[in-house]
Amino acid sequence: MVEIAQIEEVLKKELAPVHTKLAAVEGNLKQMTTSLEFLSTKYDQLLGHSKTTNEKITGLTKTTRTIQADIKINRDMTLEAKGESDELAQYLRRDCLEISGVKPNAEYSSEAIVESIGKVLKVNIEEKDISTAHPLPTFNNCEVHLQKCTQQILR
Numbered sequence: 001m002v003e004i005a006q007i008e009e010v011l012k013k014e015l016a017p018v019h020t021k022l023a024a025v026e027g028n029l030k031q032m033t034t035s036l037e038f039l040s041t042k043y044d045q046l047l048g049h050s051k052t053t054n055e056k057i058t059g060l061t062k063t064t065r066t067i068q069a070d071i072k073i074n075r076d077m078t079l080e081a082k083g084e085s086d087e088l089a090q091y092l093r094r095d096c097l098e099i100s101g102v103k104p105n106a107e108y109s110s111e112a113i114v115e116s117i118g119k120v121l122k123v124n125i126e127e128k129d130i131s132t133a134h135p136l137p138t139f140n141n142c143e144v145h146l147q148k149c150t151q152q153i154l155r
C-alpha cells in the first residue's frame with residue numbers, strides 16, 4: 001500500500017512547478033500594484049494641476065473680457081471726443097474767410113480787399129463786420145489773406 005508520506009512526496013514534486021509559477025505571478029502582481037499606485041498618484045497630481053490651471057484660465061478669461069469692455073468704452077469715448085473736436089474746430093472756423101491769389105498792395109488794405117470782394121458777391125460787408133484781417137505767409141507763390149468776420153455771411 002501507498003503511504004501518506006509517499007503521496008505527499010509525489011504531490012510536492014508535481015506542485016513544485018506550480019508553486020514556482022505562482023511565485024512569479026505574485027512578483028509580477030506586486031510590480032503591477034506598485035506601478036498602478038505610482039500612476040494613480042501621478043494622475044491625482046495632474047488632476048490638481050488641471051484644476052488649478054482651469055481656475056487660472058477662467059480668471060484670465062474674465063480679466064480679458066473686462067479689459068475688452070474697457071477698450072470698447074475707451075474707443076467709443078475717443079470717437080465721441082474726435083467728433084466733438086471736429087465740431088468745435090468747425091464752430092471756431094464758422095466766421096472765417098480765406099482769400100487767395102490777391103497780391104499785396106500798398107494802396108489797398110486787407111479790409112478794403114474783403115469789402116470789394118463782398119461788393120462783387122453782392123454781400124454787404126462793412127468795416128464793423130471785420131474783426132481781423134491780415135496776410136498769411138505765402139505758399140506756392142500765392143498771397144493769401146485771412147479775414148475773420150463777426151457776422152456770418154450767407155450765400
